[in-house]
Each structure stands twice: as structure tokens, then as C-alpha cells.
Amino acid sequence: MKVLLGPINNAGQPIALTKELRRQGVEAHCLTYQNHKYGYGADKEVCFDPYSRVDVQFQTLQECLKEDYDIYHFWFRSLFYGGFYEYFTGLDLPIIKNRGKKIVHSFTGFDLRFQSECMQKNPYNVFQYGWKNIFSEESARKYLNFLRYFVDEFVVLDEELQSYLPEAKIIPRVLDLDEWEYIGIKETDCPLVVHAPSSPAIKGTPFVNQAVQQLKEKGLKFEYREVTDLKHRDAMELYKRADIVIDQLLIGWYGVLTVEAMALGKPVMVYIQEDLYQPSQTIPVENVNPDNLTEKLRNLIQDFDRRKDLSRRGRAYVESVHDVKKVTKKLIGLYESVLKEKERREFSPESFDDLLYFKEQYIDSVGAVPYKPLLKQKTVQYEKLVQQLNQLRPKANRSDRLQEEVNQLTRKLKKYEGG
Structure with missing residues (x-):
């Protein structure tokens, strides 16, 4: 069994599972996009900027296909994505499935925690306190419907996330207890x-x-x-x-x-x-x-x-x-079950969610504007945003209003930079 985990190293969970999978005899590799700010590490870290994203992601997909993995275990996104759900996010999934490979997809939070449901389930939900998701619920739901065509097993971390996708299997968060020894607490008058x-x-x-x-x-x-x-x-x-x-x-x-x-x-x-x-x-x-x-x-x-x-x-x-040892055994069992399954064909001839998804991707990414002029236009917009942001940052600490402008520009930049 040969497994790839990535490309988002959510809270260090993929790399922790990868290491234990290897200790338990599975050939596993963890690939992540960009360096994690908390330094979790990975077997391979792939970096790109807005200009090289497409080429780098295509090259990464090609290299992974050459490695001939049996299972692709994706966290949050697949190997090909841009922005939040733009620029043909998920384009690699049908290519991977066309080679007879299995796909497991892990949701990690607000990629599945839909606002309308969350506000009904949770009396202290973040939305009622003014927090706004960076992508729309409509986009997230369309992506989920698209994933159903290609994903062999959905995975979540806990019961709270499973309440949004009951068919998903729970693989709990893991910790290598050899690295986390029990310390306990001592009585003190100043905790x-x-x-x-x-x-x-x-x-x-x-x-x-x-x-x-x-x-x-x-x-x-x-x-x-x-x-x-x-x-x-x-x-x-x-x-x-x-x-x-x-x-x-x-x-x-x-x-x-x-x-x-x-x-x-x-x-x-x-x-x-x-x-x-x-x-x-x-x-x-x-x-x-x-x-x-x-x-x-x-x-x-x-x-x-x-x-x-x-x-x-x-x-x-x-x-x-x-305990990572116990949870990894459960994950291996899930992988073995997925490998034994025959390809599922549960969609009616009139089901076109996958086709409609890619149609929207094309319109959002290219539309009626020729691609090269559109790319040039977005590049100019990106450079202007960077210039505005650099001008505001030195003053932002002295003004709440300017800080909010910096935050707004930063959010816009993330969209241009592919999330």
C-alpha cells in the first residue's frame, strides 16, 4: 500500500499520521504546499507564487502520478487548487480516478461547517459574533457535491464535524505520546x-x-x-x-x-x-x-x-x-477497506453536478475574456494591491481604521495568491 497525504498540513496532523503509517509498514509520504508558519514540517514542501502556481501544481500532480500511489488522502484541498474554490480547484481528481486510484478526503473545519447549519446547531457559533467565512456556503456546498463523484471515503476529525456530513468516518486527532510525556500540575498560589x-x-x-x-x-x-x-x-x-x-x-x-x-x-x-x-x-x-x-x-x-x-x-x-499508534491502525483499516471497494456508480444519467461545477470554474477563471489579457489585468491589480498594502502598513499600528484597510487589502491579496 502506497499513500500520499497532503497538501495542507492541518495542525500537523498529516505529517504525524504519515510518520506512524511508515512505522506500521505503510509506504506513506506527506506533501504540503508552502511552509507552515508553525513549523510542522513535511516530507516534501512545494512552494509557489501567484505567477507559478499553475505550472508548479501541474508538475506536482505529474510527479505524484509517476510515484503511482494507491491512495491519495487529501486534507482540505486536492493537489490542484487556487483561491478558495476558483481556478479549477479539484481538476486533478478525475485525472487521478482515471488511473484507477482511490481518494480519501479529510474535512478540517469551516470547509464543512456550513453557516446556515452551524447557526442552528451551536448556540455560541462564531457567526453570531460577527465572524465571516472567507468563502461562501454556496461555493463550499457545490464543491462537496463535486467531490462526491470522485471521493471514495470522506473523513472528519470529530463528532461535531460529522454532524454536517453523517456518512463521513471519524479519524480522531492524533498525538505521538512518546513526544508528549505526562507532567501534571503542582499546587501553587499563583496558577x-x-x-x-x-x-x-x-x-x-x-x-x-x-x-x-x-x-x-x-x-x-x-x-x-x-x-x-x-x-x-x-x-x-x-x-x-x-x-x-x-x-x-x-x-x-x-x-x-x-x-x-x-x-x-x-x-x-x-x-x-x-x-x-x-x-x-x-x-x-x-x-x-x-x-x-x-x-x-x-x-x-x-x-x-x-x-x-x-x-x-x-x-x-x-x-x-x-494515541497516534491506535488511530493509525484505524486509518489503515479504512485504507484497506477503500482498496477493496469496487468503483461506485451511484449517480443517475441526469446528474450533472460535476459538469456544472467545471462550467462555473471556467466562467470564473476565463469567461468571455481571452485568457492572456485577463491574466495581465489580474497581475496589474495584484501589483497595485501590494503597493497600497506596503504604503499602509507602517501607519496601521496608529489607527484602527487603517488597520481595517490593511486587513481588507490582505484578504484581497490572498485571493490573487491562490489562498
């Missing part, structure tokens, strides 16, 4: 509270800051640190010193940070949707939300016995659910 706002609006960081400020004003003794702009290994050192770790407050499930903190034996505060709890396996975290965070944080700071209990049970939970 260290740690929060990692990798995406503040999604993590609920404003609510964390508000709770911290209120408790500080009331004279509660504790230290608060935010993990920002650190490589993953450097952040790990701060987690080791923590007495309490606050993870995400608006998603409705826990992320990789929770898994890492529990492995270290650190009490975790995170929001879990009540309807997703399974009585057979209670998750040993302090379940909090924006409404009760201040009260529950105060109680946990003052209650060492509660922290100690969460510390002990958290490590045991990770060993049971998130």
Missing part, C-alpha cells in the same frame, strides 16, 4: 493560565480577555499568558508550565491544543456542545462557554483538587482516544 489565539475570533479570545480582566480587577491571584507567533515546539514549552489551558470557546468541540494539553496533564477549559456528549465516554474537560467562562475560570483557579482530577483523567483519555 498560570495559558491561551493560544491562533485565530482570535474563532477561539473566542475576546471573551477570554474579558474574563481575565474581570478576575484581575477582583483581585484574584493568577498569571495569564497568550501563545502567539511561536513555533510549535516553543509553544510546547509554555504549555508544560501551564496550570490551566483555555482552548476554543465557539466551535462546539475541542481541537489539537486540548489534546496536547491533556497529554501533558493540564486541565483544559473548552466549549463542547451538550448534544454531542456521549455518556459512554465523558470528555474530561471543564466545559465552558462565553456566558459562564468568568465564573468557571475563577472556580478552577481556586480549586486545586478539581484541576488535579482533570489532569489525571485527561492523560488517560488521550491515551485511549488520540
